[in-house]
Amino acid sequence: MVTPDVVSEDDIAKLIIPDDLPDEPSFKAYIEAKVYDKENHLIQYHRQPMRSLTQYFLALMSIPIVGTFQSASNYNAPGILVNVLGLPSQQSTYTGSSHNGANITWNWSIQLGSGTQAFSLSLTSLAAPIANGTGTGELLYGQLSVVPAGTSILISVIVSNYTTSTIDVSEIGLQCTIYLAYQNSSNNYTLTTYNFLLSYDTFSTAISIPPNGFATFQITLSFTG
Amino acid sequence: MISKGINDISIDVPKDAYDTGKDAPTFNAYLTVIVRDSEGRVIKVHRQRSHSPTTNFLGILLPIIYFTNTGSSYKLTNIGGGTCSYMANPPTGTSTVNISYPSNNSTGNYPTYLVMIQVGSGSQSNPASATSLASPIANGSGSGKLVYGAISLPSNIIVSSNSAYFYVSQTYSNLSGGTITITEVGLVIQLQLETTYNNGATGNNINCGQLLVWYDVLSSSISVPNGGSVTIYYTFTVNP
Numbered sequence: 001m002v003t004p005d006v007v008s009e010d011d012i013a014k015l016i017i018p019d020d021l022p023d024e025p026s027f028k029a030y031i032e033a034k035v036y037d038k039e040n041h042l043i044q045y046h047r048q049p050m051r052s053l054t055q056y057f058l059a060l061m062s063i064p065i066v067g068t069f070q071s072a073s074n075y076n077a078p079g080i081l082v083n084v085l086g087l088p089s090q091q092s093t094y095t096g097s098s099h100n101g102a103n104i105t106w107n108w109s110i111q112l113g114s115g116t117q118a119f120s121l122s123l124t125s126l127a128a129p130i131a132n133g134t135g136t137g138e139l140l141y142g143q144l145s146v147v148p149a150g151t152s153i154l155i156s157v158i159v160s161n162y163t164t165s166t167i168d169v170s171e172i173g174l175q176c177t178i179y180l181a182y183q184n185s186s187n188n189y190t191l192t193t194y195n196f197l198l199s200y201d202t203f204s205t206a207i208s209i210p211p212n213g214f215a216t217f218q219i220t221l222s223f224t225g
Numbered sequence: 226m227i228s229k230g231i232n233d234i235s236i237d238v239p240k241d242a243y244d245t246g247k248d249a250p251t252f253n254a255y256l257t258v259i260v261r262d263s264e265g266r267v268i269k270v271h272r273q274r275s276h277s278p279t280t281n282f283l284g285i286l287l288p289i290i291y292f293t294n295t296g297s298s299y300k301l302t303n304i305g306g307g308t309c310s311y312m313a314n315p316p317t318g319t320s321t322v323n324i325s326y327p328s329n330n331s332t333g334n335y336p337t338y339l340v341m342i343q344v345g346s347g348s349q350s351n352p353a354s355a356t357s358l359a360s361p362i363a364n365g366s367g368s369g370k371l372v373y374g375a376i377s378l379p380s381n382i383i384v385s386s387n388s389a390y391f392y393v394s395q396t397y398s399n400l401s402g403g404t405i406t407i408t409e410v411g412l413v414i415q416l417q418l419e420t421t422y423n424n425g426a427t428g429n430n431i432n433c434g435q436l437l438v439w440y441d442v443l444s445s446s447i448s449v450p451n452g453g454s455v456t457i458y459y460t461f462t463v464n465p
Contacts, residue, residue, distance in 0.1 A: 005267040027252040053463040064285035069336035079380035093328040101333030103323035103419040105313045107289040146291040179316040
């Protein structure tokens with residue numbers, strides 16, 4: 001007698017597709033905003049779950065998971081980096097010197113905006129980014145802070161409103177710039193940059209920053225341990 | 226005039242902001258394990274959430290700004306217990322040391338790649354701080370071993386509406402002569418840092434070794450019969 005399979009081969013493909021399981025999610029993300037008036041008093045506090053990671057977040061986190069080469073002997077980038085991020089399968093470098101190769105790194109920033117748009121996995125910018133500055137409609141962005149804390153990463157920025165009007169923030173995104181460094185055909189150090197949006201969220205309540213006030217925006221990426 | 230203090234001010238906390246544990250997750254990871262008998266029939270299917278990127282993973286994911294703000298490196302620990310001072314360096318000046326990337330210079334490639342989904346027969350209580358499996362099952366056909374097949378990498382992400390995912394998988398054959406029981410699983414990558422230099426000087430590399438970047442203890446053990454095989458899938462998804 002032949003014992004039937006527990007599942008068919010066709011069903012196995014479905015098992016790999018993510019769906020809900022009854023236990024706790026393994027990852028949570030939050031956005032937090034605190035607004036202070038010109039006398040440094042807290043006047044608004046807002047916290048909401050982050051809901052919208054893009055395909056670029058998935059591709060970026062594939063680097064610590066699958067690496068940047070297909071294998072020890074295959075000197076091409078994994079398809080996810082090529083097809084999603086648009087990185088070259090092989091970076092063209094100066095080949096006249098041995099050991100001259102290429103390397104990759106990235107940086108993040110928080111971008112605030114005053115518009116809204118429907119989410120899509122391939123969003124690359126906010127609907128109406130608020131520029132960095134002290135002119136009309138602008139906010140002065142401070143230095144981004146990134147702090148690993150246990151199994152979480154806290155990303156925050158302070159923005160100040162030096163204009164004479166209240167500025168409403170209605171959208172927030174975590175941006176990423178990837179840098180590919182290599183030697184060009186003249187053996188000179190060269191960079192290629194790639195810009196992406198890792199997350200995009202609209203606030204369920206607008207964040208209003210008064211004149212001479214400031215606000216902190218924090219994104220918390222929390223992995224359970 | 227002295228403004229009102231923080232306690233006097235009505236602050237706005239939306240109801241959906243509370244950490245109820247029931248929020249729609251934005252990211253998830255899953256483990257799927259398919260066990261086959263010696264005739265290739267599926268005899269067990271196991272699915273569970275994957276919970277644990279390790280501190281190695283978090284360190285590699287950190288952006289340049291973390292390292293420029295702190296002025297310090299991040300200690301990565303490889304599966305052999307050796308350490309590597311990792312730092313994502315700003316791409317300024319004439320040289321940088323960062324994660325290697327494939328190039329057309331065959332002598333300049335120091336691959337950073339996924340080595341294996343390693344399986345083991347032990348467990349450990351704090352998976353995030355794990356730097357190796359508690360009791361790795363060796364690659365081979367001897368007693369207590371499994372023959373590790375080739376790793377399968379994603380060629381792209383799979384998109385469904387606003388959700389996307391990719392998965393990696395590996396198959397192991399049991400030629401040991403007895404049943405092998407798997408209780409722990411982890412992703413191991415080889416990390417190489419590559420130095421680029423300007424005009425005439427040659428680069429070199431820093432080998433950080435094999436790093437455990439993701440680790441899970443299975444919610445129930447998996448028994449692989451002699452002559453059978455097991456395939457493990459790690460699925461990573463956004464907006465599931």
